[in-house]
Amino acid sequence: xxxxxxxxxxxxxxxxxIVGCQARATQKQAPExxxxxxxxxxxxxxxxxxxxAQQTESVLSSVLSGTKNDEITARVEISPNGQLxxxxxxxxxxxxxxxxxxxxxxxxxxxxxxxxxQYWLVVGQRADQTELGSGLDAxxxxxxxxxxxxxxxxxxxxxxxxxxxxxxxxxEANGMYVIVGQRASITEGTIxxxxxxxxxxxxxxxxxLSLQAEKTVVLGEAGIDMARxxxxxxxxxxxxxxxxxxxxxxxxxx
Numbered sequence: 514x515x516x517x518x519x520x521x522x523x524x525x526x527x528x529x530x531i532v533g534c535q536a537r538a539t540q541k542q543a544p545e546x547x548x549x550x551x552x553x554x555x556x557x558x559x560x561x562x563x564x565x566a567q568q569t570e571s572v573l574s575s576v577l578s579g580t581k582n583d584e585i586t587a588r589v590e591i592s593p594n595g596q597l598x599x600x601x602x603x604x605x606x607x608x609x610x611x612x613x614x615x616x617x618x619x620x621x622x623x624x625x626x627x628x629x630x631q632y633w634l635v636v637g638q639r640a641d642q643t644e645l646g647s648g649l650d651a652x653x654x655x656x657x658x659x660x661x662x663x664x665x666x667x668x669x670x671x672x673x674x675x676x677x678x679x680x681x682x683x684x685e686a687n688g689m690y691v692i693v694g695q696r697a698s699i700t701e702g703t704i705x706x707x708x709x710x711x712x713x714x715x716x717x718x719x720x721x722l723s724l725q726a727e728k729t730v731v732l733g734e735a736g737i738d739m740a741r742x743x744x745x746x747x748x749x750x751x752x753x754x755x756x757x758x759x760x761x762x763x764x765x766x767x
Contacts, residue, residue: 526611552602554586561614562622566591571614573609577601605673621738624681626723627765628704632674634712636737636747640667648673652758655729659756669747671712671755677764690714690742697761704761708732714741716755724761732757 561569570591577587587601599609633652643660645653646669656668672691678684680699694709704724711717716737724730737755739745747753 520606527666552586552604554600554602555606556598556600557606559594559599559609561597561613562616565616566595566597568625569597569613571598573597573612577605578596587755589655611640624765625675625682626699626763628676628680628695628706628764629764630693630695630697630706631674632676632691632693632706632710632761634671635668635755635758636671636708636739637666637668637751637754638751640665652729652760655731655758659731662757667749668756669749671746675721695744702726704763706761708759710757712737712755715740718757719742724759726762727760729758729760732759737740739763 516621540595548726570589570735573589577589587599587605589600590598592598597609597613599606601609633649634647635652635656637656637659637761643665644753645669646667647655648670649668656666660666660668662761672688674686674691676684676693676695677696678695681696683694683696685692685694692709692711693738695706697704697706699705702725704726705721706724707721709717709719710732714737716735718733718735720732722730722732734756737753739747739751739753
């Protein structure tokens with residue numbers, strides 16, 4: 514083979530090798546596909562077993578709000594006709610469908626009990642003998658116990674309130690002088706309660722405790738400036754002590 518023919522053959526072979534190497538280099542340097550686009554959101558409605566819409570919405574909202582994945586955004590609401598409305602990406606809907614299918618296979622749970630809390634905020638001041646103002650007959654034994662331990666007092670009602678809430682759900686009520694908030698549940702006959710009580714005069718109590726149904730309990734006591742109430746609902750010159758009293762009961766237990 515003469516030298517000129519060898520050169521003609523070598524040139525296209527070399528060109529082919531160069532092009533091939535360039536193609537492989539280009540392939541290796543190609544960037545990975547990015548997945549930063551937000552997932553599509555879909556709105557769907559779901560039927561929920563009767564009486565369980567509120568509880569189901571609460572559970573799903575809690576789970577979805579706890580996710581740390583910025584790509585997963587979902588909202589859960591209850592429609593006027595009692596259906597569950599879910600706005601979220603397809604993966605969330607698959608999870609919701611699976612959750613509701615398993616719920617439907619279980620026997621319906623009894624409705625949660627309603628827990629009723631009665632509150633009395635009573636103002637006491639020193640007196641020659643123990644006296645009870647109007648509206649305090651229901652807590653007279655508790656007040657007489659206080660007077661027996663601290664000496665004779667005159668007791669007057671600042672305000673009394675009654676508040677009902679479903680087991681493990683929060684309830685709140687605003688009165689003329691008092692705001693109360695509660696979250697209570699019942700376990701083996703014992704009522705577990707988170708209680709917040711505050712007055713417009715600045716006094717506040719926050720506590721967690723266990724209560725026996727129909728038992729009256731003195732939650733605590735604190736000094737109170739009745740001059741901050743205009744006009745003062747309690748007669749006398751003081752000094753005044755505010756007593757927080759509560760009684761719990763279970764209603765509509767399943």
